[in-house]
Amino acid sequence: MLLELSPDQLLTTTRAVRRRLDFDRPVPRAIVEECLNLALQAPNGSNQQTWQWVLVDDPEVRTAVAQLYAASMAQHLEELQSAASTIPKIDYSDEGNARLTASVNYLLENMHRVPVLVIPTFAGRPDGARPFLQASMWGSILPAVWSFMLALRSRGLGSAWTTIHLHKEREMAELLGVPFERRTQAGLFPVAYTLGTDFKPARRRPVQEVVHWNCWSRK
Ligand SMILES: Cc1cc2nc3c(=O)[nH]c(=O)nc-3n(C[C@H](O)[C@H](O)[C@H](O)COP(=O)(O)O)c2cc1C
Numbered sequence: 001m002l003l004e005l006s007p008d009q010l011l012t013t014t015r016a017v018r019r020r021l022d023f024d025r026p027v028p029r030a031i032v033e034e035c036l037n038l039a040l041q042a043p044n045g046s047n048q049q050t051w052q053w054v055l056v057d058d059p060e061v062r063t064a065v066a067q068l069y070a071a072s073m074a075q076h077l078e079e080l081q082s083a084a085s086t087i088p089k090i091d092y093s094d095e096g097n098a099r100l101t102a103s104v105n106y107l108l109e110n111m112h113r114v115p116v117l118v119i120p121t122f123a124g125r126p127d128g129a130r131p132f133l134q135a136s137m138w139g140s141i142l143p144a145v146w147s148f149m150l151a152l153r154s155r156g157l158g159s160a161w162t163t164i165h166l167h168k169e170r171e172m173a174e175l176l177g178v179p180f181e182r183r184t185q186a187g188l189f190p191v192a193y194t195l196g197t198d199f200k201p202a203r204r205r206p207v208q209e210v211v212h213w214n215c216w217s218r219k
Contacts, residue, residue, distance in 0.1 A: 018103045020196065061176075062112050145189065169184075
């Protein structure tokens with residue numbers, strides 16, 4: 001069933017859903033495929049459509065995926081502690097960041113309970129590639145992923161963009177039988193019905209703070 005949302009409402013209320021994922025309501029495969037079918041209309045480089053999507057609904061595989069996600073998070077936090085880390089530091093004294101961390105941890109602890117876990121992949125490896133190639137590779141999957149999230153939202157489901165498991169991308173590839181040397185995983189997307197469907201626009205930086213008309217030095 002489609003929610004009654006205008007295009008603007010859809011764009012402004014498709015949130016990262018973690019605490020409001022319904023772990024107990026089964027998600028039919030057909031609805032995931034319906035959303036993917038819409039997502040596959042997304043732009044992609046030279047229309048090569050190298051995307052392949054791994055959909056996990058087997059409880060045992062979900063548990064194994066969740067364990068790798070948790071191990072990756074542990075590695076992530078360890079790396080953050082290191083002075084040499086290039087991962088941007090987060091200010092945990094900020095109330096919003098603290099709330100976000102609690103929400104991230106909730107998903108972490110419950111990942112195995114999420115009915116469907118989606119891992120989009122694309123052909124090739126961007127490691128060390130020049131920006132043109134990197135942009136072409138990532139740009140040929142990320143629009144489809146966002147379309148997928150919008151399609152979920154329009155049907156009363158939700159997801160959260162996650163990349164943490166990519167610290168252990170090779171191990172995930174082994175677990176799921178993805179050919180790591182030839183294929184890159186774009187993230188891990190938990191899919192569930194949402195508890196309620198009322199989501200609000202988030203607070204973002206005002207547009208005036210982030211635009212530069214004609215020249216970087218001008219607003
Ligand atoms: C590139 C990227 C990586 C992200 N990685 C994670 C992640 O590993 N785990 C997680 O729980 N959320 C992750 N998020 C979700 C963000 O925390 C979320 O999009 C952001 O806080 C804004 O949330 P909102 O749209 O609900 O306001 C990621 C989002 C993006 C775009």
